[in-house]
Amino acid sequence: MNRHTRPLELPQGERGRFTLDPMTSPTLPSRYYTDEAIYRAEMRQIHRKSWCYVGHVCDVAEPGMYFTDVVGEQPMLVVKGHDGEIRAFFNVCQHRGHELLQGRGQLKTKGISCPYHAWLYRLDGALAAAPMTEHLKSFDKSQYALKPIAIGIAAGLIFVNLDPKAAPFSEEMGGFGENIEAFLPEVASWVVAERLQYDIKANWKVVVDNFSEAYHIPIAHPQLSRVLEQEMMEFVERPRWTFNRFKSKEGFPGLELTPGSPYYAWQAWPHLCMLSLPGSDNLVVLRMAPDGVTKCAERVDIYTPAGDATKDPKMLAVRDLFMHMFNIEDISIVESVQRGLQSMGFDQGRYVCDEGNSWFSEIQLHWLHWQVLEALAGEDA
Ligand code: FES
Ligand SMILES: [Fe+2]
Numbered sequence: 104m105n106r107h108t109r110p111l112e113l114p115q116g117e118r119g120r121f122t123l124d125p126m127t128s129p130t131l132p133s134r135y136y137t138d139e140a141i142y143r144a145e146m147r148q149i150h151r152k153s154w155c156y157v158g159h160v161c162d163v164a165e166p167g168m169y170f171t172d173v174v175g176e177q178p179m180l181v182v183k184g185h186d187g188e189i190r191a192f193f194n195v196c197q198h199r200g201h202e203l204l205q206g207r208g209q210l211k212t213k214g215i216s217c218p219y220h221a222w223l224y225r226l227d228g229a230l231a232a233a234p235m236t237e238h239l240k241s242f243d244k245s246q247y248a249l250k251p252i253a254i255g256i257a258a259g260l261i262f263v264n265l266d267p268k269a270a271p272f273s274e275e276m277g278g279f280g281e282n283i284e285a286f287l288p289e290v291a292s293w294v295v296a297e298r299l300q301y302d303i304k305a306n307w308k309v310v311v312d313n314f315s316e317a318y319h320i321p322i323a324h325p326q327l328s329r330v331l332e333q334e335m336m337e338f339v340e341r342p343r344w345t346f347n348r349f350k351s352k353e354g355f356p357g358l359e360l361t362p363g364s365p366y367y368a369w370q371a372w373p374h375l376c377m378l379s380l381p382g383s384d385n386l387v388v389l390r391m392a393p394d395g396v397t398k399c400a401e402r403v404d405i406y407t408p409a410g411d412a413t414k415d416p417k418m419l420a421v422r423d424l425f426m427h428m429f430n431i432e433d434i435s436i437v438e439s440v441q442r443g444l445q446s447m448g449f450d451q452g453r454y455v456c457d458e459g460n461s462w463f464s465e466i467q468l469h470w471l472h473w474q475v476l477e478a479l480a481g482e483d484a
Pocket of ligand 1: 196197198199200201217218219220221222
């Protein structure tokens, strides 16, 4: 666990100071979920400095395929070059700053053409053509390439990091791809079955917090509880990611589970949450992108071997279980918690943990909050 690496000024709230020991610590003071200045610091220190999930290699399967996204409030794009290399760039033209691409798809031109004055970029980012610039003095096209963004790929999942000084992906996320592929060995060859977007009225951390504990599952997700055994089979913890393995019960309609079928859950700093539900091959990837201090743009990408969810009844059952039950239940919960965090009647609570880190423990919640504090401390470092 990435603790004790640097002495921190730990925040004080109405019930005391946040501590390194989850058994004694009060939770993060509510201002961490409501304060604009803290949100801006998170943007600088977390979202623009961390390895953030943006998609899967299936999204850029062929040369010229691209997708755009927003990471740390910065428009960016990912494109596959004619040399087969997948690259990421800030999605901004170096002439006068127009955005270059929108959405996702296959380029119809040989390069990336700016819609404003038609500067043309090669897929490696080099400026290939800039109309009517022949007469300019001291204009060197090689100085106007697209600004690159660091990229890392694990188990077919694409991550980017906006920080030119970022620690290498292999270092920060070491073992993550291997861990996923140990359980889902073909996942890098899977394709998108469903891509969903939810605009949630809650700070991004409230949504990640909720994913990081199973304490609420029997109460808030009665139908999911019928599928899952309340026992953790395996827990793996690395500085930037964690993995939990549970097992299923039988009997959820449509899933036709063999008792003991595995259910996997991964969490990666800062806002990637993934699960693989029992009963079919699937990876459900949730990304809780911040969209203002009290709003979160949750994107859900479901990957499967066959892609089309509508053709596979088991996949439909997984999708319905996820979408119509427990994600809807969770959205209602987190929006309520956000309203509560804004209430004058709440500042801090407690992490509910035990020494054995049993299935209901909120230890990962504390892990997440510790990383937030450590990242924010970098502001003064
Ligand atoms: S802003 Fe892109 S070509 Fe002018
Ligand atoms: Fe939940």
